[in-house]
Amino acid sequence: MVIKCPKCNSKKSWQLSDGRLKCVYCKTRFSRPKSKTFIARELLRKVIQEFVLEHSTNIILARIKISKYKLLKILTLLRIAMTRDLPEVFSGIVEVDETYLGGQMKNKRKLERCKLGKSCRGFGTIKQPVFGILCRKGKVFAEIVPGIEAKDLQPLIEKQVKKGSTIC
Numbered sequence: 001m002v003i004k005c006p007k008c009n010s011k012k013s014w015q016l017s018d019g020r021l022k023c024v025y026c027k028t029r030f031s032r033p034k035s036k037t038f039i040a041r042e043l044l045r046k047v048i049q050e051f052v053l054e055h056s057t058n059i060i061l062a063r064i065k066i067s068k069y070k071l072l073k074i075l076t077l078l079r080i081a082m083t084r085d086l087p088e089v090f091s092g093i094v095e096v097d098e099t100y101l102g103g104q105m106k107n108k109r110k111l112e113r114c115k116l117g118k119s120c121r122g123f124g125t126i127k128q129p130v131f132g133i134l135c136r137k138g139k140v141f142a143e144i145v146p147g148i149e150a151k152d153l154q155p156l157i158e159k160q161v162k163k164g165s166t167i168c
Helices: 041-052 057-063 068-084 110-116 150-160
Strands: 013-015 021-023 093-101 128-135 140-144
Touching: 041 057, 041 068, 057 068, 093 150, 128 150
Parallel strands: none
Antiparallel strands: 013 021, 093 128, 128 140
8 A cells, every 4th residue: 555645645655663653755754544444355255245145243243354343334334335336327227126124023123013902913014115116227216105105205216316217
C-alpha cells in the first residue's frame, strides 16, 4: 500500500523512530492513515460467499475467524456498495413480488405472541411485508412496505419501472 503525503501528495517518505512518517520533499510529518477495514483478499472472498448465502452474522463468525466488529463493518460496506449501482428506473422484462419476513409465531417472544391474543390464532400476521423488483438484467430493488395491497404497491411500481416495460 502506497502512502501519500497529505500536504504535497508525494509517494516518497521515510519512517521516524516514533512510528510516524516524514515526506522526502516537503518534510511534513504525518501518521499512517487508519484503514477502515483491512482484510486479506481470501478472507474477504469467504465473507462475501457467506453473505450471498444469506447466513447470519453469528454463523459467519463461527465459520470465519474474524472479529465481530470487523465483520459488521465489512457487511455494512458491502450493503452500501450494493445500493450504489441501482438504476434510477428499471426497463425491459421486470418481475415484481411481495413476501413476508419474520419467524414463526411459536418462535416469537411471549409479548409479541400476546399482541394478537389466543382468539386470533391462525389469523393475521405480525411479519414484515417486503416488496421486490427484479430486472432480467440482474438488478434488484427491495423495500419494506406498510402492506401488500394494490394501493401500497402500485405507486412503487410506477416510480421504479419504465413505462412500456413487461411486468411478470
